[in-house]
Ligand code: HEC
């Protein structure tokens with residue numbers, strides 16, 4: 001077993017009872033509002049389990065909303081190019097990581113790490129910062145490389161032949177190597193774990209410097225993401241209060257809200273560093289594709305990158321407000337696949353084990369949305385995402401060492417678990433955890449440390465059969 005720093009809170013007064021009560025409370029909400037246990041997301045639930053399971057419209061959308069939804073979906077799938085052409089919209093670059101949203105969020109699902117050590121990162125990105133904070137209390141960008149390493153650019157090689165500007169160098173080439181270790185269950189069975197080591201080659205603008213912090217991130221699945229925006233802040237804070245009573249330390253992130261120009265509760269991203277979907281879309285456009293907008297007008301060209309600053313301008317803004325609004329409605333209007341196998345005895349046993357092992361303290365089984373003006377049908381819906389949207393210290397084994405607003409170097413936002421069992425079918429891969437290191441649910445659980453140490457240990461002590469039931473349950477969510 002890898003060594004994890006043991007939780008500071010080891011004196012837990014009989015943890016099991018309150019956990020079961022919390023889980024039972026959550027179940028009670030579920031039963032009040034929705035008798036059918038397969039309804040993951042109330043009236044947004046669909047019975048579709050193929051590669052389109054995460055990208056279909058909820059049936060409750062009006063025809064007009066459906067039209068905007070479809071427009072948003074096509075912007076999400078759109079290829080950006082360096083000139084106006086039939087196969088792309090002008091706006092890509094000068095530096096970027098991918099040329100469309102869907103290159104990373106495959107079929108609105110998750111990304112995957114490169115297959116070999118000679119292949120560059122594609123659906124993953126590397127965040128960057130230096131010690132200190134920016135003017136809003138967020139990470140401080142690197143003076144020569146900004147807040148993210150861009151491994152592709154309009155260099156006349158990897159993109160449109162028609163590009164007429166001077167070739168712009170990429171910032172660096174990004175590869176992963178893997179370090180293996182072995183973990184053992186209490187019954188003696190062993191599992192090989194792997195941890196990525198980022199390999200940065202051909203840095204074009206000097207060394208990063210010893211105090212530069214990097215954080216590797218896997219593209220997250222987007223299933224049901226509108227529900228996470230529609231949960232009232234009070235609900236999230238009240239979950240944090242309940243967790244404190246159980247000696248857990250879930251905390252909301254407080255981050256800069258570029259749309260409303262104030263600090264807001266962070267909800268999106270692996271460290272909950274983005275408060276709303278509109279900002280997330282515009283930040284992804286500029287950060288990942290070099291597509292500017294009214295919200296982020298500046299291209300990503302730190303002063304030393306002079307060729308970057310000299311490239312031909314696209315149409316400003318490269319992504320217009322109407323398109324961002326359409327992508328926003330598309331994200332909010334996505335249907336969520338129904339739960340599978342709810343009547344299976346093993347899956348039901350797995351659900352009990354999930355509550356007993358305290359998984360449900362952080363991966364909260366049920367929440368209810370509040371009033372949601374942008375898409376009224378999302379209001380007042382009970383849903384089962386299995387997240388609390390809170391940050392937790394998951395220990396040294398998963399730490400990236402890079403703070404992000406209120407998120408510390410070992411903190412991560414509990415990811416939603418719904419749809420996880422369909423990952424392979426939807427996106428062709430099941431790379432779990434923030435950097436895609438876990439190849440299945442077992443590995444993901446074994447990496448839990450910090451506040452989740454007891455939960456991991458409960459799993460390690462289970463029999464092979466019990467572990468199987470727990471995993472079957474997780475994959476049925
Ligand atoms: C280069 C790959 C890449 C591209 C291109 C990309 N994303 Fe992402 N996306 C990510 C990663 C990585 C994260 C997690 C970021 C983090 O933790 O900071 C993410 C997070 C998100 C989230 C938050 C998910 C959650 O559960 O909190 C949304 C929503 C999202 N992206 C939408 C988009 C949209 C819309 C586009 C196109 C405008 C896009 N992304 C383009 C990689 C990508």
Ligand code: HEC
Pocket residue numbers: 248270354357358359360361362363392394398412413414415416417420431432433434435441444445448451452455456459474
């Ligand atoms: C203290 C809160 C907490 C507890 C308890 C907890 N988790 Fe997690 N879980 C997290 C966080 C935070 C992450 C994200 C960590 C990362 O990406 O580095 C996570 C990640 C996961 C993932 C990967 C999801 C994905 O999309 O990548 C799975 C699966 C998972 N947990 C299952 C479980 C199970 C099963 C248990 C009980 C044995 C459990 N968790 C207990 C907080 C918790």
